Structure formats: structure tokens, C-alpha cells
Amino acid sequence: xxxxxxxxxxxxxxxxxxxxxxxxxxxxxxxxxxxxxxxxxxxxxxxxxxxxxxxxxxxxxxxxxxxxxxxxxxxxxxxxxxxxxxxxxxxxxxxxxxxxxxxxxxxxxxxxxxxxxxxxxxxxxxxxxxxxxxxxxxxxxxxxxxxxxxxxxxxxxxxxxxxxxxxxxxxxxxxxxxxxxxxxxxxxxxxxxxxxxxxxxxxxxxxxxxxxxxxxxxxxxxxxxxxxxxxxxxxxxxxxxxxxxxxxxxxxxxxxxxxxxxxxxxxxxxxxxxxxxxxxxxxxxxxxxxxxxxxxxxxxxxxxxxxxxxxxxxxxxxxxxxxxxxxxxxxxxxxxxxxxxxxxxxxxxxxxxxxxxxxxxx
Amino acid sequence: xxxxxxxxxxxxxxxxxxxxxxxxxxxxxxxxxxxxxxxxxxxxxxxxxxxxxxxxxxxxxxxxxxxxxxxxxxxxxxxxxxxxxxxxxxxxxxxxxxxxxxxxxxxxxxxxxxxxxxxxxxxxxxxxxxxxxxxxxxxxxxxxxxxxxxxxxxxxxxxxxxxxxxxxxxxxxxxxxxxxxxxxxxxxxxxxxxxxxxxxxxxxxxxxxxxxxxxxxxxxxxxxxxxxxxxxxxxxxxxxxxxxxxxxxxxxxxxxxxxxxxxxxxxxxxxxxxxxxxxxxxxxxxxxxxxxxxxxxxxxx
Numbered sequence: 001x002x003x004x005x006x007x008x009x010x011x012x013x014x015x016x017x018x019x020x021x022x023x024x025x026x027x028x029x030x031x032x033x034x035x036x037x038x039x040x041x042x043x044x045x046x047x048x049x050x051x052x053x054x055x056x057x058x059x060x061x062x063x064x065x066x067x068x069x070x071x072x073x074x075x076x077x078x079x080x081x082x083x084x085x086x087x088x089x090x091x092x093x094x095x096x097x098x099x100x101x102x103x104x105x106x107x108x109x110x111x112x113x114x115x116x117x118x119x120x121x122x123x124x125x126x127x128x129x130x131x132x133x134x135x136x137x138x139x140x141x142x143x144x145x146x147x148x149x150x151x152x153x154x155x156x157x158x159x160x161x162x163x164x165x166x167x168x169x170x171x172x173x174x175x176x177x178x179x180x181x182x183x184x185x186x187x188x189x190x191x192x193x194x195x196x197x198x199x200x201x202x203x204x205x206x207x208x209x210x211x212x213x214x215x216x217x218x219x220x221x222x223x224x225x226x227x228x229x230x231x232x233x234x235x236x237x238x239x240x241x242x243x244x245x246x247x248x249x250x251x252x253x254x255x256x257x258x259x260x261x262x263x264x265x266x267x268x269x270x271x272x273x274x275x276x277x278x279x280x281x282x283x284x285x286x287x288x289x290x291x292x293x294x295x296x297x298x299x300x301x302x303x304x305x306x307x308x309x310x311x312x313x314x315x316x317x318x319x320x321x322x323x324x325x326x327x328x329x330x331x332x333x334x335x336x337x338x339x340x341x342x343x344x345x346x347x348x349x350x351x352x353x354x355x356x357x358x359x360x361x362x
Numbered sequence: 363x364x365x366x367x368x369x370x371x372x373x374x375x376x377x378x379x380x381x382x383x384x385x386x387x388x389x390x391x392x393x394x395x396x397x398x399x400x401x402x403x404x405x406x407x408x409x410x411x412x413x414x415x416x417x418x419x420x421x422x423x424x425x426x427x428x429x430x431x432x433x434x435x436x437x438x439x440x441x442x443x444x445x446x447x448x449x450x451x452x453x454x455x456x457x458x459x460x461x462x463x464x465x466x467x468x469x470x471x472x473x474x475x476x477x478x479x480x481x482x483x484x485x486x487x488x489x490x491x492x493x494x495x496x497x498x499x500x501x502x503x504x505x506x507x508x509x510x511x512x513x514x515x516x517x518x519x520x521x522x523x524x525x526x527x528x529x530x531x532x533x534x535x536x537x538x539x540x541x542x543x544x545x546x547x548x549x550x551x552x553x554x555x556x557x558x559x560x561x562x563x564x565x566x567x568x569x570x571x572x573x574x575x576x577x578x579x580x581x582x583x584x585x586x587x588x589x590x591x592x593x594x595x596x597x598x599x600x601x602x603x604x605x606x607x608x609x610x611x612x613x614x615x616x617x618x619x620x621x622x623x624x625x626x627x628x629x630x631x632x633x634x635x636x637x638x639x640x641x642x643x644x645x646x647x648x649x650x651x652x653x654x655x656x657x658x659x660x661x662x663x
Contacts (some may be wrong), residue, residue, distance in 0.1 A: 056556050077562030089553035093575040102571075103561030150561070162553075 007032040007066070007190035008053060008158060013062035015045075015052060015214075023049050026062070030192065035184050037201040038194045040211035041237070046194045047162055053192060054083050056161050068156060077106070079158075082151025086163040088143040090135040096122075096146050100153050113278055119191070121152040124183070133352040141172045148183070160192040165200065167225045177203060198238055200227065210234050227350070234360040235282045241316055243282045244326040247356065250279040255353070257281070259322030262299045266349040273355075282352035285316065287328040289345035297345020303328070305340045313320040317342070411629035412436065420629050434626035439636055443445035445627055445630040452633055455613035459593060460641075461524055462609055466531035467588040471581065474536055478543025479569050483555050498539035508601055515602060522604040530602055531592050539584055540601070546580040547573060584649040610637050 008030040015023040023044050029034045038046040043315045051057040053064060055076040063072045076279050090099050097118060104114045122128045125145045135143055144164060161180075165173045181204055184191055195201055202222045203206050209219045210233075218230040229235035235243050248257030253275070255262045262281065269275065289297045303319035303326065314332045318325065320344065328344060336342060353362040381387075407424055410653060412435050414428040419467040437602045441451040480486065481493055512521065522525035550573065558568045608616075614637045645652070 051556075054556075054560060075562075076556075076560045081560065083560045085553040085557060087551055087553050089551060089557035091554070091558070091572055102558075102563070106562035106567060150557070154561075301600065357447060 001334065005032055005035065007031060007067065008192065009065040010049075010053070011063045011065070013049075013052060013064065014060045015048060015057065016060045021214060023052070026214070027218065028209065028216065028219070030109065030190060031206075033190055035181075035191045035193065035204055035206045037193065037205035037208045038211060039196070039198060039201040039208050039237075041196060044211040045214040046196075046211050049284075050097050050160050050162055050192060050194045051077060053079075053158075054081055055079050074093050077103070081158045081160055082154045082156035082158050083160040084144070084147045084151055084162065084164045086166050088135070088147045088167075090143055090146055090150075092135055094126060095132055095134055096127065096138070099135065099146055100131075100149050103150065103154055117153045117155070121149040124152065124186070125149050140168050140301065141176060144168065148162075148180075149206070149249075152187075157190060159189050159191040161191065161195075163195055164193075167194070173200075180204065198240065202238075210237060229282075229352060230361050231282065232282075232354050235354065241285050241329070243284050243352070244288075244324075246281050246283070246321075246326075248281060249280060250274075250353065250362070251274050252276075255279060255281050255351075257322075260301060260324065262346050262351070264348045264351070264353070265298060266347075267351060268349070269353075270361045273360075275362075278356050280354045280356050280362060282354060283326070283346065284333045284350070285327050287347060288326070288328045288331050288348040289347065290328060290342055291334060292344045294343060294346065298348055299346045301344055301346075302341050302343050303340050305336050305342060307338060310335055319327055319344075363567055377621075410603065410634055414628055414634060416624070416626060416628060426460050432628075433549070435626070436632040436636070438626075439617070439629045439633035443626075443633060444618045444622075445613045448605045452610055452613055453616070455608055455610045456636075457608055458524070458603075459610040462527055462531070462599070463589060463592045466528045466535070466592050469528070470532040470535035470539055470588055471508055471584045473532065474584070475543045475577075475581070476541030476569065477536070478545075478633070479547050479573060480565075481540065481544045482547035482550075483568070484565065493540075496540055500541070504534065504597065508597075512601065520657060521602065524603065524607050527598060527602045527609075530598055530608040531595070534598075539588070542584060542587075543580060546577065550576065579651050582648050586641075586648060586652050588600050589644050593641050599622055610639060 006029040008028075010026060010028040012028040013023055014021070026049065028049075038049060040046045040200060045249075048057065052059050053061040053066075055071065055074060055078075059072065062138060063070055065071065066079050066081070091102060094102065100118045100121060101114045104117060109117075118131075119128070125148060127142065127145050130138060130146070131140060135146065135274075140147065143169075147164070164180075165176055168176065177200055180191075180193075182203075190248075198349045207219060207224050208222055208225050210225065218225055218234045220228075225234060225238055229238060232245075236245075246257050246260065248255055248260070250256075250264070253264050256265055282289055294300065299323060301321055305317050305319045306325075307317040307318040309318075310332065312332055315330045315334050315336070316327055317330055317336055318327050320326075321344070328342075330336070354360065355362055370520060377557065404439050410427055413421060413431050413433070415430065415432050415434070420427060428547075439451060440456075442449055443451045445455075477496075481489055513561050515521040515526040515530075518526075520529065555568060558572045563571065593609075594611060595609070596611045596615065597613045600615075603609070614633050
């Protein structure tokens with residue numbers, strides 16, 4: 001995705017609570033109409049960053065631009081944002097309509113305008129029949145729609161989502177995920193979405209920023225993050241079941257570990273990286289070939305199955321490749337049993353190599 | 363093949379039977395009953411005595427119900443009992459107490475709730491120091507401050523006046539009430555406050571339109587604490603007001619401790635019950651909300 005102009009620009013942002021540095025020197029530019037997902041495990045600073053963008057936390061240093069305005073000192077309501085919270089944060093004593101119109105009333109908007117905006121938002125989110133109800137009389141999914149509606153009526157340039165689906169059950173989460181994606185393509189706003197759920201991140205994002213310890217580990221499209229993770233942390237974080245890692249050395253364009261040699265023909269090295277020495281190879285369980293797919297494999301080996309997890313659509317097998325424990329995603333109909341030997345194949349082009357010291361991609 | 367119903371064998375089946383007379387229940391309800399009786403007996407004696415005439419009281423059976431019910435002691439306590447020199451009963455002092463309690467309760471709750479709200483949600487610079495000092499205030503014995511406050515009120519020209527006493531009550535209610543409100547507002551979800559800020563509500567907008575409507579339980583607790591505390595206060599009442607402005611408790615003391623003539627136990631009892639009636643009725647009316655508010659606000663530190 002090319003950035004026409006940036007909608008949100010975060011420049012050298014620092015945030016400290018006392019002596020604890022939560023965000024350090026963070027830079028991030030988000031394009032107009034982009035859907036950016038901040039992904040990371042808890043405590044990585046992703047929600048903190050979102051709160052800084054919203055103006056709910058005062059930053060220690062650095063600047064935040066929304067549009068072309070410096071909003072570093074602006075009140076949350078002056079930033080042209082709408083925000084959706086994990087706990088919905090609906091005002092319990094107001095009806096749905098009251099919840100939707102609260103912000104507009106605070107902005108002293110005319111009654112006719114408020115009415116028109118509320119009915120438009122209600123129509124988009126299909127909550128028209130609920131307008132007279134109190135939040136307590138709504139289901140979780142309906143509440144979250146109202147919360148999105150509250151951001152919607154503000155006609156905000158930027159939508160901020162703070163783990164909006166985490167409190168919902170799995171089915172509803174999947175439904176609302178699709179709806180948020182539809183909403184984004186319909187409205188075309190910039191959206192910043194915080195989550196710890198990688199499925200949400202992969203499905204929704206134009207770009208994902210993976211965060212750890214207050215810093216962005218990688219900022220790229222979901223495809224790039226999945227296929228070419230920049231470092232070990234990202235590689236391990238993305239993908240379920242997670243990537244297999246085997247320690248070894250790189251020599252003569254081959255990856256050599258104990259009892260295992262994989263030629264690296266077709267692997268595209270990162271620019272300027274070394275081609276020999278200690279390395280860690282990362283293999284996604286779904287990129288290890290088995291059965292009929294073996295034909296396209298560059299190298300083959302045999303692994304002894306130790307555990308089988310049939311999941312219907314596919315089967316995860318835990319196996320030992322020599323003494324390296326690995327897990328492999330196989331077809332759901334594959335019939336394997338613990339103790340079997342399976343033939344597996346590798347595709348160097350889809351493998352990942354990392355430097356054990358710097359943990360960066362080779 | 364056996365029919366399904368025969369699959370049930372003898373033995374436990376369905377809900378476990380509960381005995382109403384288990385040892386545990388007897389212990390529990392026995393203790394509750396004992397404690398209830400222990401606390402109810404004095405009240406019973408007061409009511410019974412207040413309905414008797416003096417000759418009947420002198421017979422000495424304090425637990426027996428009145429043979430001849432008379433409301434005269436009540437009328438006397440309210441309208442014509444002597445407190446020192448004047449014999450107007452409690453009625454005038456009742457209104458003094460109302461005039462002291464109502465403004466003190468309202469003022470202290472308004473100030474303390476805004477304090478608590480600011481401390482819980484707007485972490486301003488020095489908030490912790492402010493809060494520590496406030497809480498420290500709760501541990502200073504009143505008696506230490508009695509005389510300095512007399513001087514302060516005198517300098518302000520409010521000594522011996524109802525308004526002076528109202529100010530004193532408002533200030534002394536501050537530590538505990540602020541703590542109560544702060545803890546309650548802290549227990550409300552923070553995201554609600556954030557959402558309101560994004561929606562453009564300011565300090566007062568959030569207070570009045572978002573937080574206040576969901577704070578009925580804690581306000582009930584505060585009202586009960588303050589009404590009972592201020593209504594039952596004797597020390598401040600007797601120190602900071604003059605005879606014309608005495609609250610009901612001081613007048614009650616003067617009736618009961620009067621040294622002239624016979625001790626009219628029935629009038630004393632009636633006067634005491636009359637004085638206690640206001641806090642008592644507040645408890646009865648809002649007891650349920652009180653418990654809920656205490657549970658919500660006071661437990662979380």
C-alpha cells in the first residue's frame with residue numbers, strides 16, 4: 001500500500017510513568033484510509049500508544065500529528081477521533097440513542113443534525129430497533145455495535161479500536177470482525193486497531209505493527225509479516241501453531257544442523273546479510289511438505305511421529321526430526337499414528353533464516 | 363434389555379435433601395436470635411416505659427407492658443419538657459437540628475464527592491499528597507481541635523451561630539467522605555471516563571452526566587453516614603452554639619440531666635426516642651442501598 005499522505009504521524013514519541021519507560025522514541029506514520037493494526041502481547045505498549053493518539057495520556061516527549069495538525073497538546077475531543085473500547089464503556093443510564101448523541105450534544109450540535117447522524121449510524125450498524133433500550137438490555141455484540149456507533153456519529157477522520165472484540169465469544173467475534181472490515185471499506189476512514197489476536201490482525205490490517213517492549217518490531221503488510229518476518233520475535237509471534245526453529249550453521253549455501261542438511265537454493269537473503277556462520281532456520285508447520293505435495297520439495301527427510309492432533313480441517317502432528325522436535329500441519333484426512341515414520345520435504349524459498357545473536361533475519 | 367427407569371438403583375437421587383434443623387442452622391439462627399434480642403431489649407424497655415405513667419413506672423416492672431397506655435410523656439417531651447429554664451420541650455431544638463443537619467449534609471456531600479471524583483479520575487499534581495493529608499485528618503481526635511476552632515470561629519464572627527457549626531460539620535465530614543467517594547469512583551470502569559472525554563465532556567460534564575447518575579448507592583451511604591453523624595453529634599453542638607441554637611441532642615441531655623424535681627423516666631424515654639427517630643428512619647428507608655453502597659465503595663482500597 002502506498003501512502004498518499006499520512007493521516008496520523010507519530011514522531012519520536014516517549015512515554016514514561018515515573019522511571020518506567022513504556023514507549024521510547026517511537027515513530028509511526030499511518031496513511032489516510034489505512035487500516036493499521038497494533039499487535040503484541042500484553043504489556044507491549046500497544047494500548048498505551050493508542051491512548052496517546054487519543055489524547056487520554058499525556059506524552060513525555062515527541063509529537064503527534066493527526067491530519068496536518070499538531071495535536072500533541074489537544075484534548076481528546078478536539079482530535080477528530082472516535083474510540084471504541086474493549087469493555088464497550090457505554091453510559092449505563094442512557095439509552096442507546098443517548099449514548100450515540102452524547103458526544104454531539106457536548107459539541108452543541110443542532111437537534112436536527114444530531115437526529116440525522118444518529119439515524120444514519122443506526123442504519124449502518126443495524127441497531128435502529130434498539131435505540132430506546134438501555135445498554136443493560138443489550139447483548140455483547142449489540143453493545144459493541146453501539147460503541148462503534150458512538151464513534152461513527154462523530155464523523156471522525158480516525159477510528160481507534162482498543163481490543164474491541166476481546167470480550168465477545170468466538171462466533172460473534174468472527175462476525176463482527178467481518179463487519180468492521182466492511183465498515184472500513186464503506187467509510188474509508190483511517191483506523192487504528194489494537195489487538196493481541198493475530199487472526200484479527202491478519203484479516204483486518206492493511207499493515208500490522210508488531211510491538212514489543214514499547215518498540216515496533218516490524219511494520220509491514222500481513223503478507224510480508226507472515227512470509228518474511230524481520231526477526232525471531234515476529235517469526236515466533238505470528239502463526240498458529242508457531243514456527244519451528246532449528247539451530248545450526250550456514251555453509252556453502254546449505255543449512256546444516258545435527259543430522260539434517262537443507263540446501264538453501266531459492267532463499268532470498270536479506271540485503272547485506274552474511275551467508276555463513278551460525279544460524280537458526282524457521283520453518284512454518286504448514287510449509288513443511290508431506291504426502292502428495294512432496295513433489296515440489298527441494299530436500300527431503302524422515303520424521304518419527306510422536307503425537308497426532310486431528311482438528312478436522314487439518315491435522316497437526318508432533319514429530320522428531322532426528323533429535324529436533326518439530327510440528328507439521330498435514331491434511332485433515334491424513335491417516336498417521338504415533339510411531340509412524342513420515343516423509344517430509346522442505347522448500348527453502350519459504351524458509352526463514354535468523355542470526356542467533358542479533359535475532360534478525362538473514 | 364431393561365427399561366430405562368430400572369437403571370436407577372437405590373441410593374442418593376436428585377437434589378440433596380436439606381434439613382432445616384441441622385446443627386449448623388441451629389447454631390447460626392440461635393446466635394442471630396440471641397444477638398437480635400440483646401439489641402432489641404433496650405429499645406423495647408424504652409418504648410414500654412415511655413407509654414407508662416409515672417406511678418406505674420415506680421412499681422418497678424420495667425419489662426412488663428403498660429397497663430394503661432398514655433401518650434402524655436411524648437407530648438410533654440415534644441412540647442413542654444423543661445431544658446434548664448425554658449419549658450418548650452424538644453420541638454424548637456428539633457428544628458435547630460434540622461437547620462444544622464440539612465445544610466451540613468448537602469454541603470459536605472457535594473464537596474466530598476467532587477473531591478473524590480477529582481482524586482480518582484483527574485490525577486492532578488500533588489494529588490497523592492493532598493489525599494494523604496486528608497486521610498491523616500481522619501485520625502486526629504476532635505478534642506484536640508476544639509479550642510483552636512472556637513478561636514477561628516470567633517475571629518470570623520461565626521461563634522455561637524448555626525452557620526459556624528455547619529462549617530465545622532462540613533469540614534469534619536471531609537476525610538471519610540472523600541475517601542468513600544474516591545474509592546467508589548475508582549471502582550467504576552476507567553474506560554467510561556475515557557469514552558466521555560473522547561465524547562468531549564469536560565470536568566463537570568463527566569461528573570454530572572456520566573458518573574453522578576450511576577452513583578446513587580454511594581450517595582445514599584454518604585447521606586446516612588452524615589445524617590446520623592451530624593444529628594447525633596453532641597460535642598460540637600454544645601461547644602460551638604449558644605443556648606438558642608442548641609441541637610436536639612444537647613436539649614435532650616438537658617432534659618434528662620435536669621436535677622430539679624422528680625426524674626420523669628417516661629418523658630426521658632420518649633424524648634430519647636424522638637431524638638433518635640430521624641437517623642433510625644433513614645436506616646429503615648434506605649438500608650438496602652446502604653449495604654450495596656458500602657460493599658461497592660468502601661471495600662476496595
